[in-house]
Amino acid sequence: MIIAQGAVTGDPLLASDLVLMRVCEWRLKDYAKYRRWQLALDKAFRIDQRRTAAPLNNPLLPEMKRVGAEQLRPVVTRMQERFFKERVLPTGKKLNEEIVDAFAEEACNPDLPFLNHPHNRELWIRFCRRNPVTYLHLSPEKLFDEFTGFVTMHDAEYVRQRISSLKK
Amino acid sequence: MENELALVFSESNNNTDELFRYVYGYFRTFFDAYPDVNVCNINLHAFDWPEPLLRDRRLTGVAFAGTLIAMLGHQAKTDVKLADLFLASPLPPDLMDGLDR
Numbered sequence: 030m031i032i033a034q035g036a037v038t039g040d041p042l043l044a045s046d047l048v049l050m051r052v053c054e055w056r057l058k059d060y061a062k063y064r065r066w067q068l069a070l071d072k073a074f075r076i077d078q079r080r081t082a083a084p085l086n087n088p089l090l091p092e093m094k095r096v097g098a099e100q101l102r103p104v105v106t107r108m109q110e111r112f113f114k115e116r117v118l119p120t121g122k123k124l125n126e127e128i129v130d131a132f133a134e135e136a137c138n139p140d141l142p143f144l145n146h147p148h149n150r151e152l153w154i155r156f157c158r159r160n161p162v163t164y165l166h167l168s169p170e171k172l173f174d175e176f177t178g179f180v181t182m183h184d185a186e187y188v189r190q191r192i193s194s195l196k197k
Numbered sequence: 198m199e200n201e202l203a204l205v206f207s208e209s210n211n212n213t214d215e216l217f218r219y220v221y222g223y224f225r226t227f228f229d230a231y232p233d234v235n236v237c238n239i240n241l242h243a244f245d246w247p248e249p250l251l252r253d254r255r256l257t258g259v260a261f262a263g264t265l266i267a268m269l270g271h272q273a274k275t276d277v278k279l280a281d282l283f284l285a286s287p288l289p290p291d292l293m294d295g296l297d298r
Contacts, residue, residue, distance in 0.1 A: 030269050031296060038261075
């Protein structure tokens with residue numbers, strides 16, 4: 030559990046005295062586990078630093094997509110209504126900034142924890158900056174796939190397929 | 198929207214053993230909704246931990262430990278209340294090995 034989690038959650042796991050004590054014991058008595066722990070942390074580090082793609086094996090991803098899309102639905106509707114004309118007109122830097130600002134405003138809503146969570150909010154805004162107008166056209170589910178693809182460094186279609194396969 | 202982990206945290210009144218038990222209980226119930234799933238791959242950062250808990254390294258560590266023991270209980274498919282067992286005595290070697298892995 031601890032070594033597997035080390036590869037996912039990384040160093041913050043050491044906040045736990047339980048984990049720290051186990052690691053100290055491996056360090057003294059069990060080189061194989063200690064080495065696996067180090068490799069697990071290295072994997073988490075490479076993922077966090079976006080040096081490598083994150084594995085899409087979180088069994089809760091289908092549920093996260095369902096809840097995430099549910100929270101995104103009213104946001105997408107409001108954004109599409111607000112920028113209705115701009116969806117078919119030529120775009121500019123100013124408009125892109127307006128869309129990002131509007132999205133950032135939406136992400137401040139504490140009733141939408143998927144967007145509002147401090148870690149996610151920053152990622153969402155970075156994601157939104159990439160292609161603000163294009164994202165206005167997407168359904169909440171597709172937007173979730175695009176966002177997850179951005180965060181995990183995978184293609185959105187691959188994300189969709191993986192989430193679909195995790196449902197089975 | 199109600200943050201269930203914030204409720205769990207507030208009920209513990211900053212008592213670390215209580216926090217450990219409550220977090221364990223919360224995640225055992227949560228994981229039981231996914232009986233055939235390998236919960237080891239769930240990122241602990243993905244949960245909506247309350248800010249006061251994240252600001253205190255000691256409490257964060259206790260909450261993470263409660264989650265890990267809940268994961269262990271789920272994977273070992275045991276009905277034993279591992280939180281109480283863990284607080285009372287060292288885990289048996291087979292469970293300890295499962296915890297390490």
